Structures are given as structure tokens and as C-alpha cells.
Amino acid sequence: MPPVALITDFGIADWYVGEIKGAMLSACPGISIIDITHHIPPGDIKAAAFTLAVCFRTFPEGTVFCVVVDPGVGSGRRAIAADSGRSLFVGPDNGVLSWALSLRPPMSVRTIDNSDYFHRADISSTFHGRDIFGPVAAHLAQGLPFAAIGAETAEYEKIPFPRPAVTDASISAEVLAVDRFGNAITAIDAALANHLIGKALKLRFRGACHTISPGDFFQSVPRGEPLCYLGSAGYLEIGVNGGSAAENLGLASGDRIELLLK
Amino acid sequence: MPPVALITDFGIADWYVGEIKGAMLSACPGISIIDITHHIPPGDIKAAAFTLAVCFRTFPEGTVFCVVVDPGVGSGRRAIAADSGRSLFVGPDNGVLSWALSLRPPMSVRTIDNSDYFHRADISSTFHGRDIFGPVAAHLAQGLPFAAIGAETAEYEKIPFPRPAVTDASISAEVLAVDRFGNAITAIDAALANHLIGKALKLRFRGACHTISPGDFFQSVPRGEPLCYLGSAGYLEIGVNGGSAAENLGLASGDRIELLLK
């Protein structure tokens, strides 16, 4: 049985993630559940969309990704699921699934409206992770036919991916995430990064300008120096050997940077 | 085999939770373990009692809840387990199980004194989660007869639930928890909350007075506005749409609030 992989903004100090798992196991004993992260900033749909997009391809065939970042919980926003052939995706229809689905266009998208697979008939108005998304994801991992969850839909919310701006002399791009090590992960994908990798660059950002050594791995530059490299997520990253690009350079998620080819 | 669900104050930065699981798997290979939370504030028995009470009913039948918040570890305080028919509960006899047991009165309570099911004969004096509670919970999940763990006991520690004070015009209650989103969960249960839900209220608290819009879900009030609603845990909560009641209003766990019907 393939696993259900969870991405949420619930944190792990409260009982919410435990309760989602309790509801999933009540529906489907023996289901396998993997935590991707529960530390999406509260309500940050874009951060969750990026997290899903960069990691879903590493998981086994048939994995059901259940993404619960849902500021509109209880409102009219729909609950949806998508079948991409290799993976299934479950979450609110607020764009949180859309970056992954742009990489692996779905064969079918359905609204989740069959309450047979909900945790209970009288669902709460504030915790659909426990009452709807988790149990439905568990049933799908256990082999429930995709068509059973609800009606086919042609439309779903898509949030725009912040495409870099490219000129002959520079690439300007958004920092999409900063990780625990302080590495800044940009929106520059592998194809575009190939123009930059291995070249000495200038990084312009918030008025300042830094020289970035070309590098392939952290220790390929002297300790404390910044480098830019194609990261494990498939995007260009800016890091510091033995240090933190976030701390040393002041880079933060959402920043706009410019990389100048000298 | 039903799972063991863990609630502790060990955090997850140290190796303690890993070691509890190692001891459980050494005793019972293949046991299934669910983390509810390991972030109970150190030694906060009441926070653990509340966490268990609000979530245990979502878990599958037969789940063994293992609660290790144990400032008296190594002292004369007893180790106990309770069988409520549907679930089993394991922990120190310091009241940590008592709120759940008041909701589902146990058929049997026993002291844990049969060392056959401990991790090792020479138990530590500071880590009974690894040496006693975890392994005994694992054995119970694996089917050990409840009577095997030790002698029946008539008494166990109960901590008083902070009941709200009700008048015709107001309800005064304690904030029992503040979650990651800054929602304040009060001691006002669903039956009592029904008098308040959907009505415009005044919230009095630390000398200040706020108007609380009636709401059902977060986006039912304008962004940035407070609302009160029956939360997923079955208690009245105070939240802010797109914000944090803890930050915006200054609410914290342990606060006494008063809700005034206008």
C-alpha cells in the first residue's frame, strides 16, 4: 500500500497532526503516513505549493499527497483531488496543489464531496484536515477508486509561478525559500541555471552587490564564502560554505535578487 | 494491531523520543507508534491532560495512549494504566490521564508493577518513558492482557477541571490552550457554548473589553477581526481571521476571560 505524505501548517506542538493521523488510522488501519513538513508558515499557500512541487517526485509511485494549508476552511472554497497517473494529490482548491500539477498535469481532477469517506458526518468548520482531507487521502492510498470521491471538474485554482526575468547580462528572480542551513533557493530552474553555473557572478539585492564564487558543493569555496550552485530541489541556490546565506547576506524568502554575468 | 499514541514533554531535539521508540520496538517489533505531541511544556501536567482529553476519541479502537509528563519520575509516585473499554491509557499517577478518564470512565485501573514488561531490570531513576511506560504500552497494544501489568487499584490522582462560572449575563472561563495559529481554546464546552454561538459578545479580559463578532469559520468575519466559534476540540475558541488572537488580543494559556452577552 503506498503511503500518504502530509504537508500542513499545523506545527507539531498542538494535537492537530496527531488527530489527523488518528482519523486516518480510524478510517484505514495500517495505512502508512509520512510527514513532509508541518511547519509551513500559517496560511502560506505559496510556501506549501513550492514544498510539494520540489519533493513529490522523490516519493514512491501511488503516493497520496495530502496538503492542508487552508485559510478558507469552512467557507465556500472547494476541496479537490487530482490524479496525475503516478501520484494523487488532495487539498483545498486554493492553488496549493497547482505548482506540482503544472509539472505533472493531472489526468483527472475531482471535487471531494462524497461524505462516505469523511471522518464523520457532522464535520467541523475549522478542521477539514481531520474531518475530510486526511481520511479521504487514506482511503485513496488504500485503493478507493479515484472516481468515488466526487464529481469531475474542469477547473481548479492556479497560482502563478514567479518566473525569472532574463536578459543577456542578468537574471532577476525571487527567493522562494530559505532552508534551515540558510541556503536561499531561487526560482531559477535547472535549464536556466545552466547559463550561470560555474561562472563568477555578481549578486545584486537590496542595493548591495556581492561577488558569488562559482561552486558545485559547499566546500568547493573557502569557508565563509558565498557560492551559487544547482541545488537538490532543481533550482539555483545561494549558500555559504560553513555558514548561512540568510545570515551572512541577509537573504530572505520573497526577496527579489539579480544575478549579473560579469 | 492498534497503535500506541505518545504525548510527552521531551521535545524532539534530544534523543529521548527516539529512545522510547527504540525500547518499544525492542519489546514489540512491528508496533505502530503515532506522535501526538512531544511539546507539552516541561512538567505541565494540565496541558498534557487537556491534550489527551481533546483528541483521544479520534483514534482507532484499541489505541494505547502513553502520556509521559512526569516531574515526579523516580519518586514514590505510582505508574498506572486504565482500561476504558475502547482505549487504554498509560502514564504516571499525577493526574495526567484524569481529564480523559472523566470523559470515558475506566472499567479498570491498575498500577504498573510487573517488571516483566519493562525495558530492563535496572531501570533508570529519571527516564521511565523509555524504561517503563513505552514498553508497557507497546506490550498492551500487542495484546498483553490488561491484568498482567499489575494490581487493580481503586484510586488514582484527579486534577480538577476549571469549570466556567455562568450567570444570566456572562460566562467566565479559563483559556486552556493557545494553538499555533494563536486561537485561544477556552474551558467552555459545546453544551455551554451553544448559549453563545452566533451572538455578538463582549470579551472582557485583563481590564480591556473587545467586541467579538459571531462566526462559524474564520472567513465568516472580515480579515483581521476576532470571532468566537465552536472549535474542532469541542470547546469555544476565540480566533482572528487571517491573524492570531494570541498576538492581536494578547490572550495566553491560563488567562481568565469573561464573555458578556450584550
Add this chain to the structure above:
Amino acid sequence: MPPVALITDFGIADWYVGEIKGAMLSACPGISIIDITHHIPPGDIKAAAFTLAVCFRTFPEGTVFCVVVDPGVGSGRRAIAADSGRSLFVGPDNGVLSWALSLRPPMSVRTIDNSDYFHRADISSTFHGRDIFGPVAAHLAQGLPFAAIGAETAEYEKIPFPRPAVTDASISAEVLAVDRFGNAITAIDAALANHLIGKALKLRFRGACHTISPGDFFQSVPRGEPLCYLGSAGYLEIGVNGGSAAENLGLASGDRIELLLK
């Protein structure tokens, strides 16, 4: 099938730990994975070595310990695995495994160079946890013969254990870790601790001198008082009943303390 137990410095806010597990499950569906901790300070090889050394003996026979604290990822540093007979150890050859291996000398150590068991042929230069260590550990837990991973090697990196300095009147030792409760875990092992346990001591440290009550468990001294006791990890610890030795005394990991027999 024995579990794989993980120790990393990836934290849990990013998708990295989820991705390691995704790669492990892609290689070996049904593998069982236990988190020991992902909160080793970034790049802190010594903290990871200590964490592994204090807890590996609690896990079931056959457990594969996968330790990914790897500041030299992508460089020439080798990837190794060790077979101690009872357990297997996988990680970078930077000393991270060496304290555990000094407690349980390995029968065989091999370099990991057979890419048949990697996540993919074109491995990243910054995330060998996903691409090499996790999948190889999963294959070993699933029964892959140890010799299949690569060539035998006679040498591997060892980092020196900070041995206490002992005189008739005192023991001077390093604080190797401070846990969530603020207990300071020293490098004084059980054999040496036996000279101290139960005796009134003076703790000298950063110029100040504190009296430490002998104790066996926390509540064996008055609330708020420091005590020293043989901790669950097998080392002498300094704690405070109902409080934090880190906060109350100012003890931190890496500090040098002196315990004076009066």
C-alpha cells in the same frame, strides 16, 4: 524487518527529511523508519556522534543507524558503513559514527561506492542523505548483504572523546549536551560517576562555585535546587528539581566544569 533510525541536522521545517524518507520508500517499500532527531545543530559532528553513542543500544538488533551531518557533502570525503554485529551504521566518514563504534567495535567497515543502491545515478552534490545514505540504509535494513555496498576499508575518521581529568579531589569534564529540560550531561561516565554519586559536591564553573546536593531523582532535592545524578544516558548529569540547570546555573554545551569533592 529491522528499522532504519535517522539522526540528521536537517530540521523538520523544510522538505528534506520527507524527501529522504520518500527515497527510502521508493527503494524499499514497507521499510520502517524511526526519527531519533533532526535537530543536531547544522554541521555539528560532535553533537551527532554523542547522540548516536548514547542511544543506539536501546534499539532492536539489526537496526540500521543512518547519520547525516555532513558539512563536506560533495567533496572528497568518503561515505562509509560499519557492521558491529548487532547494528549497522551508515554515514559520512567525518567521525560522526566514531563514538558509537568505540563502544561497539565494528567487525567490518566499508566505503559506500556501489551506486546500484543509490536513489539515482546522477546524484546531487549537496544532498547525499536523499541520494545515497537513506537508500543504502534502507537496502541494508531490508537484508542487502553488507559486502554489497562497497570495498572493505581499514581506516575511518575518529574524533577524540573529551576524557575528564581526574585528581583525588576533583573531576574536570566537558558538558557534552544540554537537554530540553536544561539538564547538563557531562562526559563523566558511570564508572567515574560512582566516585561522586551521593556525595555533596562543589561545582566550579566560569569562576563561580555552587553546592550540588547529592540526588538520585529530581524530587530527591528541594524544588529549585541543583542536583547531580547518573543520567539515563549513562553519564553524570547536573539538573535542577522543577527547573533548568542551563537557566539557573548558566550551563551550556561545550562548557568545562569542575566537580570538587569536599
